Amino acid sequence: MTSEIEEILDEVDQKFKSLKxxxxxxxxxxxxxxxxxxxxxxxxxxxxxxxxxxxxxxxxxxxxxxxxxxxxxxxxxxxxxxxxxxxxxxxxxxxxxxxxxxxxxxxxxxxxxxxxxxxxxxxxxxxxxxxxxxxxxxxxxxxxxxxxxxxxxxxxxxxxxxxxxxxxxxxxxxxxxxxxxYSKDVDKEFLLSHKAMLNFLRFAPSGFEDFVKGYFRKYSHDILLKFKGKGSSNDKNEISKMFTELYNAFEMNGSYCKHLVNVLDKDVPRPSRMSSAKNA
CATH class of the missing domain: 3.10.110.10 (Ubiquitin Conjugating Enzyme)
Structure with missing residues (x-):
């Protein structure tokens, strides 16, 4: 099973690197x-x-x-x-x-x-x-x-x-x-911009499927780190939900993100799905 997963991951990376x-x-x-x-x-x-x-x-x-x-x-x-x-x-x-x-x-x-x-x-x-x-x-x-x-x-x-x-x-x-x-509501703007990432990862425009998979494989860590310091947000529950959805989507896309589970501030709630992903 491990060798099969590694082979799939390598294929995604290789396709992305070979894109013109x-x-x-x-x-x-x-x-x-x-x-x-x-x-x-x-x-x-x-x-x-x-x-x-x-x-x-x-x-x-x-x-x-x-x-x-x-x-x-x-x-x-x-x-x-x-x-x-x-x-x-x-x-x-x-x-x-x-x-x-x-x-x-x-x-x-x-x-x-x-x-x-x-x-x-x-x-x-x-x-x-x-x-x-x-x-x-x-x-x-x-x-x-x-x-x-x-x-x-x-x-x-x-x-x-x-x-x-x-x-x-x-x-x-x-x-x-x-x-x-830019929206005057910075938190809302932040959430919508990351919701868009999630949607494109699920439904990539035709012809750019390999690009989208490889791109989010490469930059998943940078994207999740953007959530650091969002504990002061008024939308803590929404921030937590979006972080969790992206985290799980990136892991399904082949990124290793478990070391980033604690990026969110301590006072930001963590949905149960995050704990299950962490223990996977």
Whole structure:
């Protein structure tokens, strides 16, 4: 039994380590938000043939792929698709120093035929917790929605200098690090951000299953240590419950977390499931 468990753990780690930050894959995810989007026949009334438009965009997308392949930071992963070069899916990791540190933010991207004259359409691939946590990331951009993210994108997009990498960096550096989008209830913000982690571990977006498993295997200890000092919280029971759920989920995902059982302050209650996990 032990050898079987070790073999499974090694496989998860090896897959995560072998992942490329940018990759063109053959499998098109059926849960992509823009899967049914298709290029329009006309380009803003300009008399350019459909073939010429698509040729121009394909050349531009080749450039985009080259930029992503050579310049993506360690905190971003992007997939493009062989059969649909107008689609991408990206994950942006929340940086340290924000309530979203170690959090995962998935985005589906669609490049219109008018790109880069028009910015790409993006959709925050959120789950229930994330949609409550950060309303500025809850809508897809279509030029009309008003939010911190999309108003900023619309105002800063430059067809000559902007690209998908600058878009992702804008999300990470400006949106996820801007105090305007943070909830005034810090404890609630903390709980929702970690609920989102738990949900993604259970239901990873298609194509990123290996990434999610490996990522939380690697950073489970860092995430649980964020609960240290939360004894002063007004939501002690909720803090305890969330810690326990993450602890158990991380252990089921292959992390060894038993040495972190006592991270919570002494006056924070521990559910019975924690004691059973501790004695496992």
């Amino acid at each position: 930050r940018f990759e063109v894959v053959s499998a098109l995810p059926d849960d992509h938000h823009f899967l049914n989007n298709r290029w329009q026949t006309f380009l803003c009334g300009l008399r350019i043939s459909k073939i010429e438009q698509e040729t121009q965009l394909r050349k531009r997308m080749e450039q985009e792929c080259e930029i992503l392949e050579t310049n993506l930071p360690n905190s971003m992963y992007v997939q493009a698709y062989e059969s649909r070069r107008d689609l991408m899916r990206a994950v942006v990791i929340g940086l340290k120093g924000s309530p979203y540190s170690y959090g995962l933010f998935f985005f589906d991207i669609f490049f219109p035929r008018a790109y880069p004259s028009k910015p790409p359409q993006i959709f925050h691939h959120h789950n229930y917790a994330l949609s409550k946590m950060n309303s500025s990331l809850s809508y897809s951009y279509n030029g009309n929605n008003c939010s911190v993210l999309y108003d900023g994108l619309r105002s800063t997009w430059n067809s000559k200098t902007s690209n998908v990498l600058t878009l992702l960096k804008y999300i990470q550096d400006k949106v996820l690090m801007t105090s305007e989008i």
